[in-house]
Amino acid sequence: MSDRLKIVVFGANGLLGRGLVKQLGPRHAVSAFPREQVDITDQSAVLQTLEDAAADVVLNCAGFLNVDRCEKEPERSHRVNGLGPVRLAKAIGRMKTENKPLLFHFSTDFVFDGAKGAYKEEDIARPLSYYGTHKIVADEFLLNCGLRDFYILRTASLLCNVEGRDNFAKRMLTLAAEKPFLQIVDDLKISMVTLEVLAWFVEQMLELRPESGLYNAVCGGITTWNAILQTVFKELNVDREIRAARIDAMPNAALRPRNSDLDVAKITRTLNAPAPFWEHAVADHVRANRESYAALYANAVQRASINLAASSK
Ligand SMILES: NC(=O)c1ccc[n+]([C@@H]2O[C@H](COP(=O)([O-])OP(=O)(O)OC[C@H]3O[C@@H](n4cnc5c(N)ncnc54)[C@H](OP(=O)(O)O)[C@@H]3O)[C@@H](O)[C@H]2O)c1
Structure with missing residues (x-):
């Protein structure tokens, strides 16, 4: 177990930001900065915050994630997803202290076109979208x-349950309460990660301090959104038909990589421990969050039956 560290989180109101604050908070001194407090594109605000906090570690969880909206607002995507981390790194570079904080930044499988799959860290990126x-x-x-001390964790399809933020499982449980069947894409081959596994990667990197650089940080194995949902519903005993849908039938603005699974050999070697297999990780995630998912589903079922009764009057 690493010592108690001073960790600054930017983008702390987002899904991953809230998730990492929840997971790392009990073991470290975590200071959480949402966008309203620190905009990562504001280099002097970032510099001031890091110096004031005397941070050991910075987790950059800020981003503009909606891939379809990024197609419509490319300037915003460029500013947040492109320039933001550049300014953050420059702010660290300009810190006066000898002990500059270690930066964690989170990348994505969407840097690939999905033509080949099994992407390694050194594979050439060919993105299909502005994001x-x-x-x-x-x-x-x-x-x-x-920059001397940094880890880019390239991750994908995060399943993370935190208060106040939607996620894939919550959206699908709400729909399951309302509809006789769900149609979920099953022709995109993806990697995925749960909050619990991603936080474990972060903790392990903090403990072992391997060489700076880029690491694929996802669960082992290839999956689909359809298969993830089957696993979530099975764990929660939700009996709702899940039909296979094709991505081409969905009204998306951005192209998605067809086969964007990430190879986990490097992180497995580095941590000397296998990346947990996705299906086990999803089941563990659901078990760890069972109460909250079950309550959300029960409320959605109740709302749906009230609506049905009202509409049949
Ligand atoms: N979620 C995934 O499946 C996934 C997969 C691969 C990689 N990642 C990476 O993980 C990181 C976090 O993603 P997420 O899922 O947590 O996204 P998220 O839920 O959309 O959170 C992003 C957060 O960043 C904040 N933000 C936006 N612009 C900012 C700025 N200029 N300065 C400071 N904060 C800003 C947002 O604030 P507002 O809400 O107030 O705008 C939001 O709270 C991103 O780098 C993303 O690319 C995520």
Whole structure:
């Protein structure tokens, strides 16, 4: 177990930000900064915050994630996903202290076009979307800017349950209460990660302090959204038909990589421990969050039956 560290989290109101604050908070001194308090594109605000906090570690959880909205608002995506991490790294570079904080930044499988799958860290990125393009701009900068202590964790399809933020399981449980069947994409081959596994990767990196650089940080095995949902429903005993849908039938603005699974050999080797297999990780995640998912589903079922009764009057 690593010592108690002073950890600053930017983008702390987001899904991953809230999740990592929840997971790491009990073991470390975590200071959480949502966008309203620190905008990562504001270099002097970032610098001031890091100096005031005398941070050992910075977790950059800020981002503009909605891939379809990034297609419509490319300037915003460029500013947040591209320039944001650049300014953050520059702020660290300008800190006067000898002991500059270790930076964690989170990248994405969307930097790939999905033509081949099993992507390794050194594979060439060919993004299909503005989101992927701007994320790779930041990754390349961090890898080449001379920053000494940093980890880019390239992750994908996060399943994270925190209060106040929606997630895939919550959305699907709500729909399951309302509809006789669900149609979920099953022709995109993806990697996924749960909050619990991603937080474990972060803790392990803090403990072992391997070489700075880029690490694929997802669960082992290839999956689909359809298979993830089957696992969630099975664990929660939700009996609702899940039909297979094709991504082409969905009204998306951004192209998605068809086969974007990430190879976990490097992180497995580095941590000397296997990345947990996705199906076990999803089952563990549901068990750890069973009460909250079950309550959400029960409320949604109750709401749906009230609505049905009202509409049949
Ligand atoms: N979720 C995934 O499946 C996934 C997969 C791969 C990689 N990642 C990466 O993980 C990171 C976190 O993603 P997430 O899922 O937590 O996304 P999220 O839920 O959308 O959270 C992103 C947070 O960043 C904040 N933010 C936006 N612009 C900012 C700025 N200029 N300065 C400071 N904060 C800003 C947002 O604040 P507002 O809400 O107030 O705008 C939001 O709270 C991102 O780098 C993302 O690319 C996520």
